[in-house]
Amino acid sequence: MTEQQQELTITERIRLCLAEGDAKALEMLLDPLTLSETLREILELVPEERTELLSLLPADLSAEIIEEAPHELAAELVESLAAPNAAAIIDALDSDTQADVIGEMADEDAEAILAEMDADDAADVRRLAAYDEDTAGGLMFAEAFTFHETDTVGLVLRRFASDDADFERYRGQHPYILDEGGRPVGVVSLRGLLTAKRSASLTDIMVAPITVSVDTPLDALRDVFDLHPFLGLPVVEVDGTLAGVLSRSAVDAAVLERSESANLKMQGLVGDEVRSMPLLLRSRRRLAWLSANIVLNIIAASVISAYESTLAAVIAIAVFLPMVSDMSGCSGNQAVAVSMREPVAGTGTAPGPVSGMAQGSICWPD
Incomplete structure (x- = not known):
């Protein structure tokens, strides 16, 4: 890199890499960030430069960047790409x-x-x-990370030691045991796997x-955790089969x-918003508030206008108008803050369709 290029801002250097179509230099430039x-x-x-940048970068790196963005903005960035490039980036993301x-x-x-993705992945x-x-x-x-009731401890350990590229997507899950109908009937702890014989059946441990x-x-899920x-925790469909x-x-x-969304709504901001979003969209959202x-x-001004003669007769009353306005706003904010902190009825229990197990059992613990 020349001395003149080093004096440029990162944005200017990115634009230079894009102009030259140099994907390697672009990746090296972004690596320290x-x-x-x-x-x-x-x-x-500008939107065209964003599209070109995401197209030049490896799909895995583009996916990491997309995952950092709010979902609405992430969808906007991906939509601008050609379908094959967009599919490669989406495929590198976690399924959730x-x-x-995609929902945005x-x-x-x-x-x-x-349509560009694997049929099974697209169905998920x-x-x-x-x-x-x-x-x-x-x-x-x-x-x-699932196994069948007839599988052995040795099979699970071999899966752990394999070079399966998709293994990282299991995020450290404990193995779940499914019956013939695809319903979770058990979970195995890592300690149990390491202390059992390799020939032992998973149903034994x-x-x-x-x-x-x-x-x-969501509230019930928070209570469970x-x-x-x-x-x-394993999530099941209505018929009991494992869903995810x-x-x-x-x-x-x-x-x-x-919580953040509720706080933003109190301030008149609806949904995720960043300064790079279209001005018309941001204006439309804010104008509603x-x-x-x-x-x-x-309405407040009309009330004051209705008592104009009284205010003219006793001008000292006008001094209290800003005080009343300020105190009403402060007390309103205090009331909202207290209401948001008020415990929800039933908190501490686990409402909702949750099935349990005996105390002391392990299902993907710390």
């Missing part, structure tokens, strides 16, 4: 993120991308995207798992996102 810093730099580019991003796209664009994405986002089905991922239904709401020290696996981190992230405030202000 964190994912959030990389995303911020990408958002400084795939469903979230127009149906035509989503189907074009899914469609299935996950059909669930409500604040339920176990909407938060789970499809990949599950497994324990019954706790399961949650695909339609279990509060009661049990598990890192994940839900992680504690996904539930924690969903609870945090819901601002228009309501204008109407309320007009």
